[in-house]
Amino acid sequence: MDVISIIRPKVTGYDEEDSDVEMSDVEVNLDKDSGLKTDVVTPGELVTDDPIWMRGHGTYFLNEKTYSAVAGSILKVNRLLSVIPLRGRYQPETGDHIIGRIKEVGHKRWKVDIGGKQDAVLMLGSVNLPGGVLRRKSESDELQMRNFLKEGDLLNAEVQSLFQDGAASLHTRSLKYGKLRNGYFVKVPSSLIVRSKNHSHQLPGNISIILGVNGYIWISKNVSSNFDSTNSKTNKHEAKLVNHGKEYNPGQGTLSIPKLEESSWEIYSDKNDPDISESIRSTIARYVNCIKCLSHCEIGITEQRIVTAYEASMAYENAGSLIDVEVMENIGSDVINGEKMRGNG
Amino acid sequence: MILSPAERSYLYDSLSVQPPVRPDARSAHQFRPIEASCSFLPNSNGSSRVRLSDGGEAIVSVKTQVVLTKNESSLISIDVDINKERDDSNFIKNLISSLESILLKKFPIEKLKLTERYSFKVYIDCFILSHNSYPLGLLSLCIYLALKSTRLPLLTSTVNDREIEEQPTFNDDWEASKKLFEPSEHQDDPPLLFVVGIIGNNVFIDPSNEEEEVSENGLIVGFANGEIVPPVQSTNLSNRDSKGISPKHILKAYSMVRNCGKEVVKALNTVVSSDDDVFTSIY
Numbered sequence: 001m002d003v004i005s006i007i008r009p010k011v012t013g014y015d016e017e018d019s020d021v022e023m024s025d026v027e028v029n030l031d032k033d034s035g036l037k038t039d040v041v042t043p044g045e046l047v048t049d050d051p052i053w054m055r056g057h058g059t060y061f062l063n064e065k066t067y068s069a070v071a072g073s074i075l076k077v078n079r080l081l082s083v084i085p086l087r088g089r090y091q092p093e094t095g096d097h098i099i100g101r102i103k104e105v106g107h108k109r110w111k112v113d114i115g116g117k118q119d120a121v122l123m124l125g126s127v128n129l130p131g132g133v134l135r136r137k138s139e140s141d142e143l144q145m146r147n148f149l150k151e152g153d154l155l156n157a158e159v160q161s162l163f164q165d166g167a168a169s170l171h172t173r174s175l176k177y178g179k180l181r182n183g184y185f186v187k188v189p190s191s192l193i194v195r196s197k198n199h200s201h202q203l204p205g206n207i208s209i210i211l212g213v214n215g216y217i218w219i220s221k222n223v224s225s226n227f228d229s230t231n232s233k234t235n236k237h238e239a240k241l242v243n244h245g246k247e248y249n250p251g252q253g254t255l256s257i258p259k260l261e262e263s264s265w266e267i268y269s270d271k272n273d274p275d276i277s278e279s280i281r282s283t284i285a286r287y288v289n290c291i292k293c294l295s296h297c298e299i300g301i302t303e304q305r306i307v308t309a310y311e312a313s314m315a316y317e318n319a320g321s322l323i324d325v326e327v328m329e330n331i332g333s334d335v336i337n338g339e340k341m342r343g344n345g
Numbered sequence: 346m347i348l349s350p351a352e353r354s355y356l357y358d359s360l361s362v363q364p365p366v367r368p369d370a371r372s373a374h375q376f377r378p379i380e381a382s383c384s385f386l387p388n389s390n391g392s393s394r395v396r397l398s399d400g401g402e403a404i405v406s407v408k409t410q411v412v413l414t415k416n417e418s419s420l421i422s423i424d425v426d427i428n429k430e431r432d433d434s435n436f437i438k439n440l441i442s443s444l445e446s447i448l449l450k451k452f453p454i455e456k457l458k459l460t461e462r463y464s465f466k467v468y469i470d471c472f473i474l475s476h477n478s479y480p481l482g483l484l485s486l487c488i489y490l491a492l493k494s495t496r497l498p499l500l501t502s503t504v505n506d507r508e509i510e511e512q513p514t515f516n517d518d519w520e521a522s523k524k525l526f527e528p529s530e531h532q533d534d535p536p537l538l539f540v541v542g543i544i545g546n547n548v549f550i551d552p553s554n555e556e557e558e559v560s561e562n563g564l565i566v567g568f569a570n571g572e573i574v575p576p577v578q579s580t581n582l583s584n585r586d587s588k589g590i591s592p593k594h595i596l597k598a599y600s601m602v603r604n605c606g607k608e609v610v611k612a613l614n615t616v617v618s619s620d621d622d623v624f625t626s627i628y
Contacts, residue, residue, distance in 0.1 A: 002372070002375060003374060003375060003376060003604075003605045003608035003609060003612075004375075004376035004378070004379065004605075004608060004609050004612050005376075005378045005379075005612075006378070006379050006380070006381050006612050006613070006615070006616055007378065007379075007380050007381075008380070008381070008382060008616075008619075009380050009382050009394075009396075101347075101349070151347065152347040152348060152349045152350075153349045153350075154349045154351070154352065179349075179351070180349070180351065181351040182351070182355065183355060184352070184355060184356075184368055185352060270349070270350035270351050270354075271351070271354075272351055272354050272355055272358070276355070276358070278362050278366060281358075281359045281362070281366040282366050282370065285359075285366055285367065285368060285369065285370035286370055288368065288369065288370070289369060289370055292369075318370075318372070319370035320367075320369070320370045320371040320372050320375050322370065323369055323370075323371065323377065323378055323398065324378055325378060
């Protein structure tokens with residue numbers, strides 16, 4: 001019976017005799033053209049004393065010299081010098097497919113936690129509302145905002161634009177975006193997510209996955225999108241109640257697309273699919289552990305690697321053993337070796 | 346921690362099927378892996394550090410003092426300190442009272458007796474650096490390790506001081522020190538507390554943050570020397586309304602803790618003995 005596994009803390013001891021490394025012995029890799037360091041820099045490290053460089057993100061200037069403010073690699077664009085941090089909070093970019101959690105409902109907008117420095121903003125005008133895409137947002141919509149999305153709700157969205165201060169403005173104006181259901185949420189460092197064309201994938205075992213660029217991952221049962229109308233009715237009913245008896249017709253007085261209206265309340269439903277089988281649930285749990293393995297081993301997360309890790313994890317009949325550090329490292333090395341064998345590692 | 350309604354119902358449904366599918370695929374009786382070490386604080390009689398895989402971390406130090414037995418109401422004093430939490434908050438007071446209720450009852454007090462007049466007083470200081478789930482289980486493991494690694498100096502003066510008053514004196518050779526809990530004496534190990542979550546008909550040990558959030562109720566079960574010991578308390582692991590506990594739940598939790606407890610004690614004792622080797626090699 002596997003009850004508890006205890007590991008010992010790793011001793012990163014330095015040899016007492018040679019604890020001091022002579023600075024002059026360290027070979028510094030210098031770029032021949034620019035006289036800059038080419039490898040990784042640490043905070044406070046001198047990057048250059050050449051005043052010709054413009055200082056970008058992750059650097060600071062002191063006594064005519066440029067130092068690194070973060071731990072990361074140097075990026076040069078023409079004369080602009082910046083340091084890209086190895087780790088850090090997610091920095092949104094326009095077009096990123098992300099997952100966020102509603103933090104606050106405000107005036108015509110939702111504040112969304114996306115794991116960045118600032119909360120993102122989702123304007124009431126940037127979501128699909130019941131009653132079709134092509135309509136204006138009315139005052140009754142503003143009063144209904146909590147019926148669409150409330151605090152704690154998870155959604156996937158796209159970064160529409162960035163504000164001056166770097167905060168993101170999101171939109172969910174597509175049927176592939178919106179509330180998340182039928183699954184489980186995992187968080188990994190955003191630096192591990194490899195940007196690609198497509199961030200939602202189908203995995204073996206009838207599982208869908210959304211790899212948010214911000215490191216938030218949603219693993220769910222693959223549900224084909226034939227909505228039943230029961231859920232939409234319940235939510236519609238709630239909406240009516242809140243409105244103090246006054247009839248609330250979504251998108252009243254505007255043109256609506258009938259097909260969309262039928263499915264529209266559906267996209268804000270909180271109800272999971274009633275028949276998610278146990279095998280699907282255990283498959284999701286196994287995928288979750290595989291993603292944690294990749295994250296533990298600091299391997300960039302892509303669809304292909306998740307599938308490889310999942311296949312490697314099949315060697316362990318009990319998916320619960322995947323939480324052991326030793327097993328996690330085995331799976332990580334399996335993934336890396338697999339890529340090397342195929343020649344793309 | 347806040348969950349969306351869909352997440353909450355997914356977790357709840359997964360944990361209520363038979364057998365429960367836990368979010369990290371653990372079985373119901375499986376703990377999260379921990380990283381543990383002990384006897385590393387040079388100024389304490391015993392110390393330990395335990396880290397959980399979810400980032401929780403606790404350090405416990407055991408110090409002893411020679412006191413006049415008749416002046417002390419209790420020979421054990423427990424203090425818990427949590428980062429960013431007030432010392433007089435309910436959360437901390439509840440933790441301390443749970444720990445006291447088992448330690449004061451199940452601690453072999455006679456081991457602390459020095460002479461007719463004098464005893465050791467044990468101060469158990471716990472510091473929780475960070476925690477995501479309810480820290481009692483973590484703390485209990487940590488206290489176990491610290492107590493198991495506790496060493497007391499060897500008494501050189503006479504044990505009988507009833508007639509002639511005499512201050513106890515000790516051997517100042519630390520190598521001659523004695524362990525508070527000798528490894529051979531299996532009969533009185535320090536007690537442990539386990540946290541058990543309850544959902545539907547299922548019980549599961551060492552609930553993670555999310556599991557706590559959706560659990561209907563929680564149980565704290567004491568365990569010492571291979572048997573279930575009081576206290577057995579119910580506790581509300583989430584901030585939401587809890588449901589009742591049936592005797593079935595309690596019996597299930599009992600048999601689970603009885604089975605797991607032995608394994609946990611065995612694993613913890615291995616840590617103590619391996620760190621003990623390190624200790625003796627230094628001194």
